[in-house]
């Protein structure tokens with residue numbers, strides 16, 4: 001009797017093991033198939049690239065879009081990849097980057113994942129020296145959108161038409177905003193300005209402004225008394241009409257300079273973070289243009 005019972009327990013355990021092993025195998029195989037058949041996993045390096053790629057891949061069912069974890073301050077410069085970023089990239093098929101050197105971790109990614117397809121959105125776009133903030137010019141951002149569409153179509157050829165159509169539709173929407181900007185540029189043309197963020201160089205150029213001084217307040221840092229004196233000097237000497245700054249890092253100094261000179265401070269969004277929504281570039285750029293209108297047209 002005792003012997004029979006242990007035999008029964010043994011058989012039961014064997015059966016459980018078999019079922020468990022079988023179902024694990026089944027799940028594993030299922031995942032493999034899913035990966036091969038339907039999912040194109042696209043990871044973007046940071047916020048503006050996420051928004052651009054969300055538009056290019058809009059409605060294409062099998063694309064899974066994710067962004068690296070967001071830097072806690074400023075733009076992507078000096079960003080160190082976190083373990084969860086490396087984990088995410090290990091599952092990615094395509095990595096969309098802004099390029100221009102802003103992704104300082106790029107060499108590390110390329111050597112860790114030699115098979116990962118890297119799409120450089122700034123390919124062929126001329127920079128201000130080595131200023132990588134090209135998305136701040138609507139025209140350059142449109143070229144980035146095209147580059148992303150071409151890069152994805154090269155990997156996922158059967159959806160080439162969909163990527164091209166999406167890029168075209170988004171570029172047409174951006175064209176409307178560019179027309180608005182060109183109208184406003186008639187009022188801001190030739191205005192001497194000071195910038196408190198390198199990203200705003202592209203925007204100021206599109207507005208036809210004359211940049212007389214740039215101080216890069218990309219993140220929290222101490223501004224020396226000497227630097228403050230230099231800015232004040234540049235504002236007075238060039239009869240600067242406006243200081244263009246990022247509210248997060250430039251507000252303190254912007255308000256101070258505006259209070260003690262004839263220049264006004266205009267706060268703009270460098271679009272390095274925001275809602276993960278495909279229309280957010282347009283919404284933020286529009287807000288930037290409204291700020292210019294309020295200061296140069298409706299004044």
Ligand SMILES: [Zn+2]
Nearest residue numbers: 075076199218
């Ligand atoms: Zn930056």
